[in-house]
Amino acid sequence: MDYVSVKGMHDIYGNEAAGMAYVASILKATAELYAYREIVPPVLEYTEVFSRGTGESSDIVRKEMYTFNDKGDRSVTLRPEFTAGVVRAVVSNKMYATEEMPLKLYYCGPAFRYERPQLGRYRQFNQFGVEEIGQDSARVDAECIIMAMQGLYMLGFKKLSLKINTIGDEETRAKYREALKTYFAGHIDEMCDDCHERLKLNPMRILDCKVERDQKIAEGAPKIKDYLSEASEKRFYETLSILNDLGVEYELDDSLVRGLDYYSEVVFEVHALAKDGTDYGALCGGGHYGGLVKELGGPDLVGVGFAMGLERVYGLMEKDGLLANLDTGIDLYVMPVGENVLNDVFTLTEEVRQLGYSADTPLAALKMGTMFKKAERRGAKFALILGEDELNKGVAQLKNLKTKEQSEISLKDLGEELDKAFDKAYPNEDDDGCGTEEPGKATEAPDPEDPEAGLMKEGCACSDADFGKEEEKGKK
Ligand code: AMP
Numbered sequence: 001m002d003y004v005s006v007k008g009m010h011d012i013y014g015n016e017a018a019g020m021a022y023v024a025s026i027l028k029a030t031a032e033l034y035a036y037r038e039i040v041p042p043v044l045e046y047t048e049v050f051s052r053g054t055g056e057s058s059d060i061v062r063k064e065m066y067t068f069n070d071k072g073d074r075s076v077t078l079r080p081e082f083t084a085g086v087v088r089a090v091v092s093n094k095m096y097a098t099e100e101m102p103l104k105l106y107y108c109g110p111a112f113r114y115e116r117p118q119l120g121r122y123r124q125f126n127q128f129g130v131e132e133i134g135q136d137s138a139r140v141d142a143e144c145i146i147m148a149m150q151g152l153y154m155l156g157f158k159k160l161s162l163k164i165n166t167i168g169d170e171e172t173r174a175k176y177r178e179a180l181k182t183y184f185a186g187h188i189d190e191m192c193d194d195c196h197e198r199l200k201l202n203p204m205r206i207l208d209c210k211v212e213r214d215q216k217i218a219e220g221a222p223k224i225k226d227y228l229s230e231a232s233e234k235r236f237y238e239t240l241s242i243l244n245d246l247g248v249e250y251e252l253d254d255s256l257v258r259g260l261d262y263y264s265e266v267v268f269e270v271h272a273l274a275k276d277g278t279d280y281g282a283l284c285g286g287g288h289y290g291g292l293v294k295e296l297g298g299p300d301l302v303g304v305g306f307a308m309g310l311e312r313v314y315g316l317m318e319k320d321g322l323l324a325n326l327d328t329g330i331d332l333y334v335m336p337v338g339e340n341v342l343n344d345v346f347t348l349t350e351e352v353r354q355l356g357y358s359a360d361t362p363l364a365a366l367k368m369g370t371m372f373k374k375a376e377r378r379g380a381k382f383a384l385i386l387g388e389d390e391l392n393k394g395v396a397q398l399k400n401l402k403t404k405e406q407s408e409i410s411l412k413d414l415g416e417e418l419d420k421a422f423d424k425a426y427p428n429e430d431d432d433g434c435g436t437e438e439p440g441k442a443t444e445a446p447d448p449e450d451p452e453a454g455l456m457k458e459g460c461a462c463s464d465a466d467f468g469k470e471e472e473k474g475k476k
Contacts, residue, residue, distance in 0.1 A: 008123030008124070015328055023317070027128045028108060030150055034147045036104040040107065040109070046074065046077075047076060047077045050065060050077050050084050050085075053088065057261055058205065060260065062197070065080050065113070079112065081111055082107050082131075087303065091293065096134060096298065107127075107129055107130075107131075130305055131303055141239050145286075148308065152272070152284070161251060163268060163271065164239075164243075164253065165255075167257055167258075167263060176224050180204060180222060183221050183222055187217045195211075204257050208257065232265060253269075264287075265290070266287055281312060330378050331422070332383070333361070333401075334352065334361040334386070335361070335362075336386060345361055352384070360374075360378060382418075383398075384398055385399065394412060400421070
C-alpha cells in the first residue's frame with residue numbers, strides 16, 4: 001500500500017512552511033500591536049461546544065465536523081473553527097473575572113472541516129484570528145476590522161476589498177427570518193435538499209447556499225436592511241463612520257450574512273484576487289456576536305472577532321510574488337577540507353550557532369564543489385572554509401557567497417569577525433531584527449492620494465511589536 005496523506009490534508013514543508021510561519025509571525029505581531037494576547041485552546045472539544053456555540057443550523061456543524069467518540073465514549077470534535085472553543089475557554093477559566101477586560105485574544109493554529117477539497121479549501125487548514133470580548137461598542141467592531149486589514153497590509157497586500165453588512169440584533173433577525181420563510185416557502189420545491197432543511201432550521205442559512213439555482217432564487221429574497229431595528233441601524237452607521245474617519249474603503253454587501261449562527265450586528269469579509277485573477281475565496285471573515293458567551297454558560301457578554309485562512313493568504317502572496325524575497329536561507333555553511341578536520345569543524349559549527357548565526361556543516365568529508373552546491377541549496381550567505389593548514393594557524397576563510405569576496409578571519413575573534421562581515425554585507429538588518437529586504441516589511445510612505453493612507457500600509461512594525469526577536473541574538 002502506498003501511504004498518502006488523508007484526502008484534503010496537505011503536508012507543509014520547505015518554502016511553504018517558511019512562508020506560512022512568516023505570515024503567522026506578521027499577523028501575530030500585528031495583533032500584539034493592537035494589544036491582543038495569545039490564547040492556545042485545545043484542538044479537541046466536547047461536541048456540544050460547537051453544536052451549541054457554532055450553531056446547529058450552520059453547514060459546519062450539520063455536515064463538516066470531524067466528530068468521534070473517545071475511549072470514554074464521550075463525543076468529541078476536532079475544532080472546525082476557533083470562536084466557540086475560545087469562548088468556552090473564556091467561560092471555563094472565568095477569564096472575565098480574572099483578566100483585564102475587554103479580553104483581547106488572538107489565536108493561530110489548525111482547524112478541520114470535512115469539505116470538498118478545492119483550491120484554497122482544505123480539510124485541515126490553519127487559521128489566525130482574534131476575539132475581543134466584553135465591550136459593546138461600534139468602536140470595538142471597527143478596531144477588529146481595521147486590525148484584520150492592517151495585518152494583511154503588513155504582509156504586503158496592496159489591494160483588498162472589505163465587504164461589510166449588518167445582520168442586526170435578535171429582534172431584527174426574528175422579523176427577517178419570518179420574511180425569508182414566507183419568501184422561500186414559495187420557491188422551496190425548486191431548491192436543493194439542504195435548503196429544505198435550512199428552511200426549517202434557519203432560513204438565513206439559505207442565503208449561504210452554494211447551488212447556483214438557489215443563489216438565483218436568493219437574489220430575489222427580502223433584504224435585511226429593510227428589517228433593521230433603529231438601534232441596529234444606528235450602530236451599523238456608527239461603525240461605518242469610524243471606518244470613513246480612518247479612510248478605510250468598504251463595499252456594502254447586503255447578501256453577506258456569514259454561515260455561523262452566533263453572529264449579530266456587523267459582519268464582514270476581506271477579499272483579494274491574485275494579479276492573474278485567481279480567486280482563493282475570502283481571506284478573512286468575522287463579525288460581532290451577542291449570545292455566544294451566555295450560550296456556553298458564561299455571563300451576558302458580547303464579542304467581535306475574525307478568522308483568517310493562512311493557506312489562502314499564503315497562496316495569494318505566493319502567486320503575486322509577495323514572498324519572493326523571503327529569506328529562508330541559513331547564515332553560514334561551514335566546510336571541512338579533508339577528513340582530519342571533521343571533528344574540529346563540527347565543534348566550530350556549534351560555536352557559530354552559539355554566537356547566534358544559523359549554520360550547517362556536512363558530517364562527512366565532501367568535495368569542495370559538492371559543498372558549494374549544498375551551501376547554495378540551503379541559501380547560505382557565507383561559507384566558512386577550514387582545512388588542516390587553517391586550523392593550525394587558528395584562522396578560516398570566510399567567503400561571501402553572493403559577492404564571492406573571500407577573506408581570512410581569525411578564529412580567536414570569530415564573533416567579532418562574523419559580526420563585521422554580516423554588518424558589511426547586510427547593513428539594513430538593524431537591532432530589531434527586521435531585515436528590510438524581507439517581503440512586506442519595506443517601509444513605504446503612505447500615499448496622500450490613497451483613500452486608505454490612514455492605515456500603515458506595508459509599514460514595518462518591528463520596533464513596536466518585537467518582530468523577529470530570534471534574529472537579535474548574535475547579529476549585531
Ligand atoms: P469561516 O470561519 O468559514 O468564516 O472561515 C474564515 C476563514 O478561514 C475564511 O475566510 C478562509 O480564509 C479560511 N477557511 C475557511 N475554510 C477553509 C478551508 N476549508 N480551507 C482553507 N481555508 C479555509
